Amino acid sequence: MKAMILAAGLGTRLRPLTDEVSKPMVQLGGRPCIEHTVRLLRKHGIKEIMINLYYKPELIMNHFGDGEHFGIKIHYSVEKELMGTAGGLKKVQQFFGDDPILIISGDALTDLNLTDFYDFHKKKGGLASLALKNVQDPREFGVVQISQDDRITQFQEKPKDVTPISTKANTGIYIFEPDIFSFIPSNTFYDFGKQVFPDLLMKGQSMFGYETQAYWCDIGNIDVYKDVQFDILAGIVKVDIPGKKFENCIWLGRNIDIDPDTKIIGPVFIGEKSVIEKGAKIYGPTVIGNNSFVGSNSVIKRSILLEGARVGNDALIADSILGNDQHVQARMICENRTIVNSSKKL
The missing domain is CATH 2.160.10.10 (Hexapeptide repeat proteins)
Known part of the structure; x- marks a missing residue:
């Protein structure tokens, strides 16, 4: 299995820190956030990854190079215009070939057991599996509803002004079968949460939700950034300091x-x-x-x-x-x- 780290976002909510660096390059526990993600992928046997870039791409490229120093082979897709989470994946379709695809964010911190997640995906046999995390306040996240057999039945994107359908947040960590590319148009901005997933549901494609108790946090603003730094020191999240x-x-x-x-x-x-x-x-x-x-x-x-x-x-x-x-x-x-x-x- 190959992986793609999504790292093209602007990180506007994390300003002023992201005036200096891209959001994936903010320091957490002595390393850039995205480096913790690369180390997690390597720990679970991923040998080759793609990183999409847009804002200050040279910072990430200079830090990792070809990945040899980090024990993993790294490729880059620099977007001249933002392509969206799904559009960015479509742009590098050839890189994945017929292999399953792991998608993970470069600006969130997690210690998710990716091996167990992959085993779940293969057992369920669906087109897509989404890692889900229960959150106290779902208004800032896309949330999903699942059936007793873990099948995803409904999506809701950031329910700020309506009652949330659940507290199961979409973490932005996915595993897809290669057929996913047939549901993403070429050369256009396209988003998983707003476009791909609702389309898959409407067309009766099988998607499953993998509920995890692992640590996961989207570093959305300065207060959360502080909390994550201190969670690392407290050992709440398992990363290499x-x-x-x-x-x-x-x-x-x-x-x-x-x-x-x-x-x-x-x-x-x-x-x-x-x-x-x-x-x-x-x-x-x-x-x-x-x-x-x-x-x-x-x-x-x-x-x-x-x-x-x-x-x-x-x-x-x-x-x-x-x-x-x-x-x-x-x-x-x-x-x-x-x-x-x-x-x-x-």
Whole structure:
């Protein structure tokens, strides 16, 4: 089975972070979000994948290259105009040939057991299988209704103004048989949730819902982004955090310079080549990206410092996000803020 990672979205709801990077490249637990997806695919035996790109495509292409470093072969489809979730797949139909197709998002985090999902799909024998997750508030998701034998009987796209038909959210993780391509027109924008799936139901095609208890979260906005970072540190989602884990849920990357006279209370992740100076205090949950600097006697609480962030001496950072290479001057107080594209002078 081959896989396609959908990574062409603009990520407008995650601004201002996505002013700097594409949504799949936002950092989660010391790695880009999409890298966790690539590692999940490799873990379940996927050897070759396609990634579709549109916004800032060079960031993903430069990070992964041909995939050899990550143990998987990677191809890219750069869209000059957005093709939609289904239109993007149709564009690369030749890549899949007669193999089953796994579709997964590059801007959501999950530890779904893809092997079990594939076994479910083969057992049911349908044209399509959709991974479903029960959610508390279904208004922001496409939801589905299924029968006792897991057959999908109804779709409802983001029921904001009507009563939801269920709480079973469509995760955007699908397995298709190659016949799916006959239901997607060529060279046009086309969407799975709004067009393909309702069409399949109307034409009596068999689709099944795979309910999962695994972790799944669409990183839709800044608050959710913070929650996902902290879920990673708490071990709620099973992903590979880079660096060495120490007691009290503290992860440290390579070549870190931490003064002995510092206080770190986990869960905390500190990326490689970072410097923490004398008297600094770091209270978790906190994520500090690679090549970051925390000055003497500064305090970091429940915050996310992305790669290259610098905090001057005697500063306070609380419940905030510092974007890549952002600087906070000495003795500044920063609470409940997201800072990107600010002055880089310390």
